[in-house]
Amino acid sequence: MATENTHFGAARIEKALENCKSIFFIGIGGINMSSLAHISKKRGYLVGGSDRARSALTERLEEEGIKIFYAHSSENLDGYDAVVYTVAISPDNPEYLRAKELGLPCISRADYLGYIMTGYRRRIGISGMHGKSTCTSMCAHTLIAGRAAPTVLSGAELPIMGGAYYVGGEENFLFEACEYMDSFLDFNPTVAVVLNIEMDHVDYFKSMEQIRRSYASFASITGEDGYAVFNADDANVRLALEGYGGHRISFGIDSADADLRAVNIVSKNERYSFDVTERGETVCHIDLSVTGRHNIYNALAAVAVCLLCGLDREAIERGLFSFCGAARRMEYKGSLSGVPVFDDYGHHPTEVAATLSGAAGLVGRCGRLFCLFQPHTYSRTHALFEDFAEALDVADRVLIADIYAARETDTLGVSSELLARRIGKKARAPQSFSEAAELIKSETKKGDAVVVMGAGDIFKIFDLFGFDEDEK
Numbered sequence: 001m002a003t004e005n006t007h008f009g010a011a012r013i014e015k016a017l018e019n020c021k022s023i024f025f026i027g028i029g030g031i032n033m034s035s036l037a038h039i040s041k042k043r044g045y046l047v048g049g050s051d052r053a054r055s056a057l058t059e060r061l062e063e064e065g066i067k068i069f070y071a072h073s074s075e076n077l078d079g080y081d082a083v084v085y086t087v088a089i090s091p092d093n094p095e096y097l098r099a100k101e102l103g104l105p106c107i108s109r110a111d112y113l114g115y116i117m118t119g120y121r122r123r124i125g126i127s128g129m130h131g132k133s134t135c136t137s138m139c140a141h142t143l144i145a146g147r148a149a150p151t152v153l154s155g156a157e158l159p160i161m162g163g164a165y166y167v168g169g170e171e172n173f174l175f176e177a178c179e180y181m182d183s184f185l186d187f188n189p190t191v192a193v194v195l196n197i198e199m200d201h202v203d204y205f206k207s208m209e210q211i212r213r214s215y216a217s218f219a220s221i222t223g224e225d226g227y228a229v230f231n232a233d234d235a236n237v238r239l240a241l242e243g244y245g246g247h248r249i250s251f252g253i254d255s256a257d258a259d260l261r262a263v264n265i266v267s268k269n270e271r272y273s274f275d276v277t278e279r280g281e282t283v284c285h286i287d288l289s290v291t292g293r294h295n296i297y298n299a300l301a302a303v304a305v306c307l308l309c310g311l312d313r314e315a316i317e318r319g320l321f322s323f324c325g326a327a328r329r330m331e332y333k334g335s336l337s338g339v340p341v342f343d344d345y346g347h348h349p350t351e352v353a354a355t356l357s358g359a360a361g362l363v364g365r366c367g368r369l370f371c372l373f374q375p376h377t378y379s380r381t382h383a384l385f386e387d388f389a390e391a392l393d394v395a396d397r398v399l400i401a402d403i404y405a406a407r408e409t410d411t412l413g414v415s416s417e418l419l420a421r422r423i424g425k426k427a428r429a430p431q432s433f434s435e436a437a438e439l440i441k442s443e444t445k446k447g448d449a450v451v452v453m454g455a456g457d458i459f460k461i462f463d464l465f466g467f468d469e470d471e472k
Helices: 010-016 031-042 056-063 094-102 109-119 132-145 180-186 208-220 235-240 294-308 313-322 349-362 378-383 385-392 416-423 433-443 458-464
Strands: 022-026 046-050 067-069 082-085 106-108 122-127 151-158 163-166 172-176 191-194 227-231 247-252 260-268 271-278 281-291 331-336 339-344 369-373 397-400 449-453
Touching: 010 109, 022 031, 022 094, 031 046, 031 056, 031 082, 031 109, 031 151, 031 163, 056 067, 082 094, 082 109, 094 106, 106 109, 109 172, 109 180, 122 132, 122 208, 122 294, 132 151, 132 172, 132 294, 132 313, 180 208, 191 208, 191 294, 208 235, 227 235, 227 294, 247 294, 260 294, 271 294, 281 294, 281 313, 281 349, 294 313, 294 349, 339 349, 339 458, 349 369, 349 385, 349 449, 369 433, 369 458, 378 385, 385 416, 397 416, 397 433, 433 458, 449 458
Parallel strands: 022 046, 022 082, 046 067, 082 106, 122 172, 122 191, 151 172, 191 227, 227 247, 247 260, 339 449, 369 397, 369 449
Antiparallel strands: 151 163, 260 271, 271 281, 331 339
């Protein structure tokens, strides 16, 4: 069971931290938590934290002098004045309980982020059930390349940032706005970007109506002087934002009434180029270096954001052309006897289908597309079972790793074996990462392509592949 978000708000948090000199982060190894730890250290706090396992993110924190504990213990809190925690922890976490016992300020990650961002004039939140990290990365890359000096907090690492965060000026704060457990309602955007709305996080959201209400509430935080940048081609987004009272900037491909439209779309090997028009007048021409039609929507949102931040046409065109993707978003990892292998974070059926459709352009004329997929949480796999089967069917060969439980236990009777059986003969559920790696190495041949997908620990398989020597 997850721990609930606090909803203190920026003013109350500022008062609570008034005399605090040190902050302890429970779950510091998460990509957002580690970024907040870095930013807090730069603000002058003594920072420490705990997590279950060592990772590249925790090692980077340690290199900066941040103390990390690799086991949760009440004693870890000795010497700290306040606690920031991820809601993924259990309410009986010993550090969380000890902080409550001592009366230390305990602030959820989302609430703390909402407080951090209030020092910036323009605060841009990228929301949506999928595409948030890619769109945030597109915006960040283009703004940084265009010398707009944003401060960025993303859910994915990006080469131009050297990580998942970037400390720039105090004009623009760009952040990924996660909807899980309504975390994004603790943020303070002046610009709310809504990419798409679908059913997900079924352990929290019980209906589409509830989800639309949440997104409507997120957009409303911007106020009458704020902006909603939204996908006009998404019916649920339109419904959610019907009552929005601020400035509206819509984007789309099919909607004739969209403020920004992609027209004259051309595809070459699943990489798209197109003109962006504003009420019929050409704004810019975009050539994307990333694959997939879904990235047209991400790019349109990025164009809108960059225009709001004052970038000119040439800077936007250069920035989006030079964007080659974020970490774990169709990231090239190496080759196996000439077979390219990619890593992707997709864990929702729409993401899976979009990524695999885009990846089809990477397969040779007579090749096959292999997908190794790790389902994320029992509740999502159970609720979207048929959608996953249909999405994965895009690949020519499907391997399904064990379900990554995350915060859950199996009470629904769903399994990777059942999903593989539903897909058919092309699918199999290997019993271990080792077995999956051996199957991929033995079955693939030149002309094929491999996509490894999932939001859990599926990335560990890359250590088992032994990529071609000339790529090391």
